[in-house]
Amino acid sequence: MTLNVYTHVGLEDVEKELQKMQGLENARKEMGILDMDDKPLKQNMFKVV
Template identity: 45%
Template structure:
């Protein structure tokens, strides 16, 4: 039997209701649509190619994928800037060494 969104919605509602019956701090209902937003944001944070993500999400426009479904924050921007600084340092270190790369001419054909 194929699963439909309503089946998942009922499962989520049951889990949330059981949790809210036990604990004082309540959590809101979780929908399958919220799971789509979470999936899209997590894949974007992991570095998935945006066009691949667009295809997997089933969007015809990349703007919907990147502007509506992807939720990134200040911490994500900070991590990306740190990653770019490390990349620039590594590039400068390689250029500073200025080592010659091996070419095919250095090998003898037997």
């Protein structure tokens, strides 16, 4: 996300938003979730019993 989006708000808001985004990114790394995991599941990934 670029800072250009936040030119209409105060600098404090930008700093808070960036800290929140970094916190979410760190939480994803801790859980082992990467951006590549956002792909939709394919039908062949499921096993029929």
